[in-house]
Amino acid sequence: MTTISFVILGEPASKANSRKLVTIAGRPSTIKSDKAHNFEAMALPQIPPRVRVQLKCPLRVTLRIFYASERPDLDESVVLDVMQDRYKTVGKGDAKRRELVQRGVYVNDRQVREKHVFHAIDRANPRTEVTIEPLASLTHQPNLDLEIA
Numbered sequence: 001m002t003t004i005s006f007v008i009l010g011e012p013a014s015k016a017n018s019r020k021l022v023t024i025a026g027r028p029s030t031i032k033s034d035k036a037h038n039f040e041a042m043a044l045p046q047i048p049p050r051v052r053v054q055l056k057c058p059l060r061v062t063l064r065i066f067y068a069s070e071r072p073d074l075d076e077s078v079v080l081d082v083m084q085d086r087y088k089t090v091g092k093g094d095a096k097r098r099e100l101v102q103r104g105v106y107v108n109d110r111q112v113r114e115k116h117v118f119h120a121i122d123r124a125n126p127r128t129e130v131t132i133e134p135l136a137s138l139t140h141q142p143n144l145d146l147e148i149a
């Protein structure tokens with residue numbers, strides 16, 4: 001399997017620092033901010049169809065996030081979210097099920113076992129440079145003294 005690389009234009013929103021308080025079924029809850037939803041809507045069509053291969057193995061992800069200013073915190077979570085499979089719930093009651101709406105680069109962001117995330121500034125061209133690689137199993141890497149229980 002080869003390395004996947006592409007660029008997402010625009011500045012990702014921090015999910016951690018910009019959550020929105022809402023009421024769902026009479027209970028307070030937090031959801032992604034409008035800025036995070038807007039980034040997702042803008043980023044999804046930028047992911048090339050050729051890389052939407054639904055990887056199912058453990059992954060190494062390298063992200064170089066170029067912000068327009070020093071203000072935003074480094075937060076890659078919305079970028080990782082946007083690259084996973086997208087589902088919607090259809091049906092009601094016992095007939096409720098998840099239906100795939102859009103294939104992702106990988107099935108779920110829980111597959112990301114190693115992350116390299118870098119903060120940079122490019123005032124004229126905020127973007128995220130993405131590199132995704134399958135992560136070789138630790139048991140198959142040479143020169144590692146591992147004790148497997």
